[in-house]
Amino acid sequence: MQKYLIKDLADYEGKSITLMGWASNKRESKGLVFIVLRDGTGWCQCVVSIDVVGETIFEEARKITLESSLSITGNIVKDERQMGGYELQATAVSLIGASVDYPIAKKEHGIDFLMDKRHLWLRSQRQWAIMKIRNQIIFAIHKFFQGEGFVEMDAPLFTGNACEGTSNLFETDYYGDTAYLSQSGQLYGEAMALSLGKIYTFGPTFRAEKSKTRRHLSEFWMIEPEMAFFDLFENMDLIEKFLRYVTTEVLENCEKELALIGRDTSVLQNIIKPFPRLTYDEAVRIIKGEQDVNGKNAITSLEQELASVQTRINAIKAEIAEREEKLKMPGMKKGEIGFNQAQIDKLKQEAGDAEEQERNIPQWLNSARNFEYGNDFGGSDETVITRLFDVPVMVYNWPHEVKAFYLKRDPDNNRFARGVDVLAPEGYGEIVGGGERETNEALLIEKIKEHQLPMEAFEWYLDLRRYGTVPHAGFGLGLERLVTWICKLPHVRESIPFPRMYGRLLP
């Protein structure tokens, strides 16, 4: 049996076909039922008219509940008013699986509720669009690296040692020994690059940090390329080319999905512009407000932001008061009352978000003003710096003390390590961390001791320096953080089908 898909409706104009899917919405009036059917490829309004289908089928159609699965047969006609430009005029409707009291209603829901219903939330339009974009990003990543001659080679997920010694890892029992869930495949990536030249890994990574922020997950997907005969600067060139490619692919192939989630693509279009490359020293001056960026100052622009947040809060509160006043007036139609209440609820959410910002910005200001040279950037520092740019920013040459032990010491200034962080614009912060790797065995041993890591676990890693070491570099990209930025999501939890984070293991 031929399967007809909603995305191909244009091919079937004037023909009778059968669609199979779920009722994502239903409206009815005398003699007519409108069922919005979704089949995973799109949405299509199906019109069931009593004059066409007769009383029995019509009664069945009238009883269809939200998210029931069904098949509908009918003619495809052009209708400009519809989302896909077509609608189906039904001649037959048949129920496949009933849905009783579907919990996600056609209204705003709180995040806790939606997270508990994540398995159903994924069916909604916005989540559908995000997952399509995520898929496009994954596909583009593979296309890019395969096109550049990289070999995908995956690192183990069970590891016997804490890779960088910094993060908290998940422990698990491995035939009586302790194994950790990998927080990075990078060390293995180096070994593989010294065999295949250019490799990339693509898999899940685990961090047992008790972080509850909009950019942390306990389980996330990471892409880690590693290249032999690459230095820091070639690495940065690759990162830039890579991010530009992936973003461009999304812009070209996900126009509909980006529009659905209301993403302003003009910022994404900026990806064709060269990425600014700042040294750590320059970045610190910008954070502290000692150096402007395109006429914008980090400190004063934060202060302005705070002021505008405060005026926005006042404006929202005024509007809420006005609408509440209006509600008290007699003679308002029921529909209008409902509409106003929905607006008030929405405004209250906005006010709540704005008030959260109002509490956070002074903290960020404080942290920026008092930033101490030599420290790593915190989340707020990244936010402060990336709000000044409209393209991803690369920060390189970090004080070696704050970075991972395996980063190469800068030959021109041994205070610095040749690491690079890529910060996404619009306040999103770090999406890539990478750098050139240390090839000097003695320096590496010194670093391993300094970080108090068990030397025996790194013997194999040191072998890579003992047998034909070469300059090499690589980076790690957090898939969910990239998805979050490209979609401009308020939180990473919407960028992955089933987020795993502190305090949440279900569904």
Added chain:
RNA sequence: UCCUUCUUAGCUCAGCUGGUUAGAGCACAUGACUGUUAAUCAUGGGGUCCUUGGUUCGAGUCCAAGAGAGGGAGCCA
């Protein structure tokens, strides 16, 4: 681990300085309406006000402890 905000109907939220029987919209059910895109009308079922303890003649409201959630810091992609 620390700071901060919150928890009232299936959902989103009101509930003022403590005062009779705790409200609205949506959803649901029944009926009315021939084209709807959270905006038609009527009817009405729905509550452990997160938990425990306290203050009080009286607690959804005040106090204390606990649980859960949101945001942030630390840490990171």
